Amino acid sequence: MKNTPTHLKEILKTIDGTSGQIICTCGARDFGVRYCGEPRGGMVGFKKCGSKYALVVNAFCNGCGKSWELFDNAKHSYNGLICGEGITAPADMTRLCPECGGSLFEIEMSVDIEDEQQFIEEVVEMPPSGMSFVPEDHIDVWDWVVIDLKCSGCGKTIESWVNAELS
Numbered sequence: 509m510k511n512t513p514t515h516l517k518e519i520l521k522t523i524d525g526t527s528g529q530i531i532c533t534c535g536a537r538d539f540g541v542r543y544c545g546e547p548r549g550g551m552v553g554f555k556k557c558g559s560k561y562a563l564v565v566n567a568f569c570n571g572c573g574k575s576w577e578l579f580d581n582a583k584h585s586y587n588g589l590i591c592g593e594g595i596t597a598p599a600d601m602t603r604l605c606p607e608c609g610g611s612l613f614e615i616e617m618s619v620d621i622e623d624e625q626q627f628i629e630e631v632v633e634m635p636p637s638g639m640s641f642v643p644e645d646h647i648d649v650w651d652w653v654v655i656d657l658k659c660s661g662c663g664k665t666i667e668s669w670v671n672a673e674l675s
């Protein structure tokens with residue numbers, strides 16, 4: 509899809525370009541989930557690191573072992589990247605199912621990408637110092653991200669495990 513974010517093109521199976529299920533290039537749908545963030549009542553939000561904010565989610569394919577970066581606040585968010593509020597931190601926490609303790613999940617992901625015209629006016633024409641962007645980059649700068657998990661073991665769903673405003 510034309511508007512699917514670059515780093516998700518191979519793995520986000522989508523009809524609208526920006527929401528759908530994560531399926532590995534090997535065909536598997538079950539992933540281990542590792543992250544960096546602040547756990548909040550079963551969900552996860554930004555972790556404050558000094559004056560910056562970290563939120564990183566990676567998926568590890570149970571079929572072929574490949575690891576995929578799903579979201580990094582420092583790289584994929586308007587506030588994180590354009591406003592410089594994001595920081596990359598190691599995804600060293602493992603998400604487990606609260607019901608059965610399982611560590612494999614099916615993953616649904618939905619992102620709001622920046623409006624192209626607004627991106628051109630606010631970012632392409634006035635980039636943050638030391639950075640430069642082209643209009644196509646708007647698909648990789650997000651205003652919102654939602655990640656839902658479904659335990660592969662018991663079917664428990666964790667809706668909006670990540671539900672983060674990014675602009």
Ligand SMILES: [Zn+2]
Pocket residue numbers: 532533534535536569570571572573574
């Ligand atoms: Zn795989």
Ligand SMILES: [Zn+2]
Pocket residue numbers: 605606607608609610659660661662663664
């Ligand atoms: Zn479970």
